[in-house]
Amino acid sequence: MAGHGTDEHPHGADRLCEAGDRVYSRAVRRGRVPRRDAEAVPCLLELALLHPDPDDMDWLVPTSPQEVMTRLLRAVHDEISASQRRVGSAVAAFEWYAGLGGPAAAAASGGEGTAAIRVLDGPARIQAALDEATAACTTEVLTVQPGGIRREHELSEGLHRALALRGRGVRMRDLYNHVARHGQGLLNYLELMGDAVEARTLDEVIDRLILFDRTVAFIPANADRTMALELRHPGLVAYLVTVFERLWRLAVPLTAALPDTGIEGISHREQSIAALLAEGHQDAVIAERLGISVRTCRAHIARLSETLGAASRTQLGVRIAQVGLDGPARDAGAAAPGRESPGVR
CATH class of the missing domain: 1.10.10 (Arc Repressor Mutant, subunit A)
Known part of the structure; x- marks a missing residue:
């Protein structure tokens, strides 16, 4: 009182x-x-x-x-x-x-009693919403997983959801950075999931995205991923599905080797770094976009300079343009759009 x-x-x-x-x-x-x-x-x-x-x-x-x-x-x-x-x-x-609002407002909200955009504040609410969407999913899950090598604990966080989906016959397609290929944890996860999951990789992917049955999507709402957006508006979800499908066609199946650059002594990753250097990006930005550490990025730049005979960063930019490394690297998946790779085991 x-x-x-x-x-x-x-x-x-x-x-x-x-x-x-x-x-x-x-x-x-x-x-x-x-x-x-x-x-x-x-x-x-x-x-x-x-x-x-x-x-x-x-x-x-x-x-x-x-x-x-x-x-x-x-x-x-x-x-x-x-x-x-x-x-x-x-x-x-x-x-x-x-x-x-009447019927128009209900349609804009993604359905009766459902918010078109819902802000999920905190890991517990995000986890609960993902669990709910997983339980309702019946057909397909599409994900984009940025960053570098996937650590064991990161993969195990969502393992219970993935196993539940596999048990119901849900198909999953995952997009990763190329660097994720070098992580044993990801390979173990894909072997466990069998034909239920197909994975492809790209030099660069967009920020994290999870799509369930093409009806609900989850994206980060801040940099440290302590907040997320749950999207159910049909227009927004359809747009994200289109983005995913276009990236998927450009990606390289995990079961296939990365394409050769065609330039002796230049690896596929160094070609990607060279293209980003030519765009004027700093080392930290390049590292983040390719899912590698800044230290690894600088080691590749040093090797690239040595291979191309460049004594400075300015000279390196000239050499990159001379040998044709200033454009995006071509991926094997882009050469055959529509052709699906075999399931990852």
Whole structure:
């Protein structure tokens, strides 16, 4: 119960300060206390826990604990009743607002009772939403998994969902960076999943994306991925499906080798780095886009400089253009659009 105490004693009768507790307890035991004893605890008078003795104004007598309890309970009941009335008013108001949109609003929201865009704040809510979408999925899951080599704990986080999907005959297609090919954890995961999962890789992929049955999508909502967006608007989901399919056609099946650059001494990854250098990107940006560390990126740049005979970064840019490394690397998957690779085992 909110009290009307002074600045020194801002509390209610249900939670007395230590000094007030001592004085009120003494008054209850003895029947009354001198007024001077309550000077340090004016809250007792303001809360009507003590009141003047009509026979002697220099003394204060306590209000009985039973009366105080009745007063407290009555106040709590009034607060609860007021809260219930406010809840009822809020529900009625927003039901009225919800009805203003009519059928058009329901269609824009992705379906009756479903939000077109829902913000998921925190790992627990994200996990719960993914579990819910997994349980409802019946046909297909499409994912984009950026970054470098997939660590064991990252793969195991979603393993229970993947196994549940495989058990229901759901097909899965995953896109990774090329560098993910070198992780044993990913290879073990794909072997466990068998024909249920098909994986391909690209030099660069978009940020993380998960699509269930082409009806609901999940994307990050901030840089550290502590927030996510759940998308159910048909237009948004269809757009993301199109993006995925176009990347998929350009990607290289994990069962196939990466294409040769056709330039002696230049690897496929170095060709990708050269193209990004030609665009003017810094080492940290290149490393992030290709899913490698900055240290690894710089080692490749040094090797590239040595191979091309460049003594400086400026000269390296000239050499990259001269040998034709300033364009995007061509992937094997792009040469045969529409041809599917065998399932990954």
